[in-house]
Amino acid sequence: MDNMITLTIDGVSVEVPQGTNVLEAARKAGVHIPTLCYLKDINEIGACRMCVVDTGARALQAACVLPATNGMVVKTNTPAIRKYRKTLLELVLSAHDQKCLSCIRSTNCELQRLCRELGVENGDAFKGVQNEYAIDDVSPAIVRDNNKCIVCRRCVAVCQKVQKVGVIGPVMRGFKTAIESPWGLKLNDMACINCGQCITACPVGALHEKDDTAKVWAALQDPSKHVVVQPAPAVRAALGEEFGIPMGTSVTGKMVSAMKRLGFDKVFDTDFGADLTILEEANELVERVTNGGVLPMITSCSPGWIKFCETYYPDFIPNLSSCKSPHEMVGAMVKSYYADKAGIDAKDIVVVSVMPCTAKKFEAARPELGHNGLADVDIVITTRELARMIKEAGINFNLLPDGDFDSLMGESTGASVIFGATGGVMEAALRTAYETITGETLEKVDFEAVRGTAGIKEATIKAGDLDVSVAVCSSTGKAAEVLDAVRRGEKNYTFIEVMACPGGCVNGGGQPIVDADTRASVDVRAVRASALYGEDAGKPIRKSHENPEIKQIYADFLGKPGSHRSHELLHTTYQKREKYTD
Amino acid sequence: MSEMESKYAELRQIIEAHKDWPGALMPVLQGAQELFGCVPEDVQKIIAEGLGVTLAEVYGVATFYAQFSLQPKGEYVISVCLGTACYVKGSQAVLDKLSEELGIPVGTTTPDGKFTLQATRCLGACGLAPVMTVNSDVYGRMTPDQVHDVIVKYRPEA
Numbered sequence: 001m002d003n004m005i006t007l008t009i010d011g012v013s014v015e016v017p018q019g020t021n022v023l024e025a026a027r028k029a030g031v032h033i034p035t036l037c038y039l040k041d042i043n044e045i046g047a048c049r050m051c052v053v054d055t056g057a058r059a060l061q062a063a064c065v066l067p068a069t070n071g072m073v074v075k076t077n078t079p080a081i082r083k084y085r086k087t088l089l090e091l092v093l094s095a096h097d098q099k100c101l102s103c104i105r106s107t108n109c110e111l112q113r114l115c116r117e118l119g120v121e122n123g124d125a126f127k128g129v130q131n132e133y134a135i136d137d138v139s140p141a142i143v144r145d146n147n148k149c150i151v152c153r154r155c156v157a158v159c160q161k162v163q164k165v166g167v168i169g170p171v172m173r174g175f176k177t178a179i180e181s182p183w184g185l186k187l188n189d190m191a192c193i194n195c196g197q198c199i200t201a202c203p204v205g206a207l208h209e210k211d212d213t214a215k216v217w218a219a220l221q222d223p224s225k226h227v228v229v230q231p232a233p234a235v236r237a238a239l240g241e242e243f244g245i246p247m248g249t250s251v252t253g254k255m256v257s258a259m260k261r262l263g264f265d266k267v268f269d270t271d272f273g274a275d276l277t278i279l280e281e282a283n284e285l286v287e288r289v290t291n292g293g294v295l296p297m298i299t300s301c302s303p304g305w306i307k308f309c310e311t312y313y314p315d316f317i318p319n320l321s322s323c324k325s326p327h328e329m330v331g332a333m334v335k336s337y338y339a340d341k342a343g344i345d346a347k348d349i350v351v352v353s354v355m356p357c358t359a360k361k362f363e364a365a366r367p368e369l370g371h372n373g374l375a376d377v378d379i380v381i382t383t384r385e386l387a388r389m390i391k392e393a394g395i396n397f398n399l400l401p402d403g404d405f406d407s408l409m410g411e412s413t414g415a416s417v418i419f420g421a422t423g424g425v426m427e428a429a430l431r432t433a434y435e436t437i438t439g440e441t442l443e444k445v446d447f448e449a450v451r452g453t454a455g456i457k458e459a460t461i462k463a464g465d466l467d468v469s470v471a472v473c474s475s476t477g478k479a480a481e482v483l484d485a486v487r488r489g490e491k492n493y494t495f496i497e498v499m500a501c502p503g504g505c506v507n508g509g510g511q512p513i514v515d516a517d518t519r520a521s522v523d524v525r526a527v528r529a530s531a532l533y534g535e536d537a538g539k540p541i542r543k544s545h546e547n548p549e550i551k552q553i554y555a556d557f558l559g560k561p562g563s564h565r566s567h568e569l570l571h572t573t574y575q576k577r578e579k580y581t582d
Numbered sequence: 583m584s585e586m587e588s589k590y591a592e593l594r595q596i597i598e599a600h601k602d603w604p605g606a607l608m609p610v611l612q613g614a615q616e617l618f619g620c621v622p623e624d625v626q627k628i629i630a631e632g633l634g635v636t637l638a639e640v641y642g643v644a645t646f647y648a649q650f651s652l653q654p655k656g657e658y659v660i661s662v663c664l665g666t667a668c669y670v671k672g673s674q675a676v677l678d679k680l681s682e683e684l685g686i687p688v689g690t691t692t693p694d695g696k697f698t699l700q701a702t703r704c705l706g707a708c709g710l711a712p713v714m715t716v717n718s719d720v721y722g723r724m725t726p727d728q729v730h731d732v733i734v735k736y737r738p739e740a
């Protein structure tokens with residue numbers, strides 16, 4: 001193969017494509033070089049210098065920004081390099097609060113791990129006066145604690161380059177450099193979309209979700225409350241990672257058992273809500289297509305995306321599907337349909353959603369998402385928070401038997417479970433819309449063209465005489481590209497799926513955090529998605545409209561998709577938002 | 583057109599002229615600093631919108647280089663250190679007294695343009711805590727009752 005070069009790293013000869021950096025070449029040679037600021041493809045700025053290597057040049061060089069060249073001889077582990085790295089770590093620690101015991105990232109922190117591996121414990125070697133920062137916890141979703149920030153800028157790169165939001169950046173210089181919003185504003189005053197991608201990019205405990213577990217414990221403790229829980233599709237594809245179960249393993253049954261042991265009164269499934277969403281959304285699509293409604297229609301399940309659209313692309317608000325997101329639909333049904341059936345006053349019901357997503361915390365607090373003065377969903381916790389609760393309760397997750405969801409809203413189809421991966425909502429909607437449009441049975445339910453982790457996917461699906469042209473994008477940055485093309489009139493679609501997080505919910509901002517090393521060698525999005533596609537393939541029913549509990553809820557309560565009652569309970573509205581609130 | 587309006591018009595021209603360059607932010611900020619004597623929030627927002635970059639980027643550059651100031655500064659800039667050492671030794675009380683004496687909140691400038699009062703992070707003179715500076719003059723071991731005497735040095739009529 002041409003364009004391959006050969007170099008030697010710590011005596012190991014390795015062949016890599018031209019343009020590979022020395023850090024990745026070393027990975028291929030089986031040599032681990034420590035890093036802090038490097039996040040493959042996202043943040044390659046050579047800022048922290050933890051990855052220095054010796055190439056015989058006069059000074060040590062940062063491997064993450066050093067292109068490998070043919071015949072290069074690299075040493076990664078000399079006494080001088082070890083000393084250099086230790087000194088660097090001591091410097092980092094001297095400006096760090098070092099409160100590991102109480103830190104949310106303890107045992108899952110890249111800084112802590114490096115200190116352990118390199119034997120650095122003296123955080124006072126360069127003791128000066130440490131900057132002290134107030135913790136920004138005003139946002140409903142994201143907490144920033146700059147006392148732990150090592151100014152690696154991984155969060156900045158994600159927010160700016162991947163999400164094209166850019167509400168945080170380095171301010172000041174030198175020792176005073178901090179990652180903040182302009183003018184000392186809180187994240188909540190900025191047009192932050194609450195996606196949490198900055199959290200999962202952060203190597204340390206400087207960014208984390210707003211912890212709402214105390215509210216859940218309190219509800220579970222309160223005998224006057226009937227507490228209903230529902231997990232999103234993507235949660236089951238990643239929760240196991242928090243308990244040492246290999247990535248890509250679906251842990252649905254254990255998750256349900258854990259929820260029952262935690263004391264929830266009912267365990268319903270957001271997957272049921274996903275099936276419900278598909279019925280409403282496919283119906284809306286068919287209506288728009290046949291009655292000359294606004295097209296392209298754009299999905300509305302991802303609250304990070306919704307806030308992005310309301311703020312940066314408000315001209316597309318009429319294109320947004322009016323469907324509430326699946327967990328909001330379940331919440332609305334719990335407090336109406338289920339409350340009636342069970343004979344419980346809706347006021348006494350607490351709906352807890354377990355989501356792969358931090359933006360759902362913001363979504364649940366939207367005043368329009370409720371009915372009769374009651375919010376559809378009362379508390380949102382992330383996958384990480386659920387794991388914390390399970391650990392706190394002393395439940396041995398790995399030994400749990402498989403449990404079953406409770407009936408009424410516990411049945412789900414293969415179509416709903418793939419909601420957690422980019423392209424999944426589109427595929428699920430197509431399975432139902434195809435049959436609605438053509439009146440024929442869809443034999444082959446797999447729409448391969450909309451699968452995979454590419455940021456933008458396009459396809460044209462034939463449904464009878466109709467050509468349905470679709471686009472699927474994940475990350476708001478990719479959504480912006482697609483919408484710009486639509487605005488310029490270069491692209492014409494019938495239906496667009498947008499997920500705010502790259503790869504969809506499996507890679508959401510509330511999911512277990514994967515360190516930079518693992519992210520460089522494993523496509524987390526694809527591995528987690530494989531768990532969901534595996535579940536889909538194994539389900540006896542794979543089309544949302546064939547879910548028996550869905551049929552029942554329409555027969556008993558909702559009438560038909562798009563009915564008056566559906567509109568009242570399952571649909572919502574959006575509002576234009578300003579970029580700066582002042 | 584008022585003077586202010588013509589300045590904004592000029593700012594827009596500067597933005598237009600640099601718009602399609604890579605690295606346009608620096609020359610545009612320099613132009614704005616010359617025009618307005620500082621780069622306040624509304625000016626930064628206009629630059630961000632005009633160049634299609636985020637406010638975070640504009641603000642980051644504006645705070646990185648000492649040549650830019652965020653608001654018009656008074657003739658004398660009084661800085662009180664709120665770093666740990668100074669804070670522990672009572673610099674907050676000194677700051678409060680200054681604010682009272684000058685009749686302005688922290689972070690602002692007196693209406694006569696004479697004094698800007700600001701709190702800072704550690705100034706690196708912890709041995710003299712609590713520390714304040716007036717432009718380049720350093721005052722160490724400050725107490726609230728010394729505040730008046732210091733101000734009078736710079737505004738004899740007070």
Ligand code: SF4
Pocket residue numbers: 096097098099100101103104105106107109110111112148204205206
């Ligand atoms: S961020 Fe890491 S090193 Fe810092 S306190 Fe938390 S666990 Fe410890």
Ligand code: SF4
Pocket residue numbers: 142158159163165166167168187191192193194195196197198199
């Ligand atoms: S939550 Fe998303 S939008 Fe908000 S700062 Fe983090 S990456 Fe940016």
Ligand code: SF4
Pocket residue numbers: 148149150151152153154155156179198201202203204206207
């Ligand atoms: S908040 Fe985290 S990701 Fe952002 S710069 Fe600080 S340490 Fe890095």
Ligand code: FES
Pocket residue numbers: 034035036037038045046047048049050051052062063064065
């Ligand atoms: S400089 Fe290479 S990892 Fe930070």
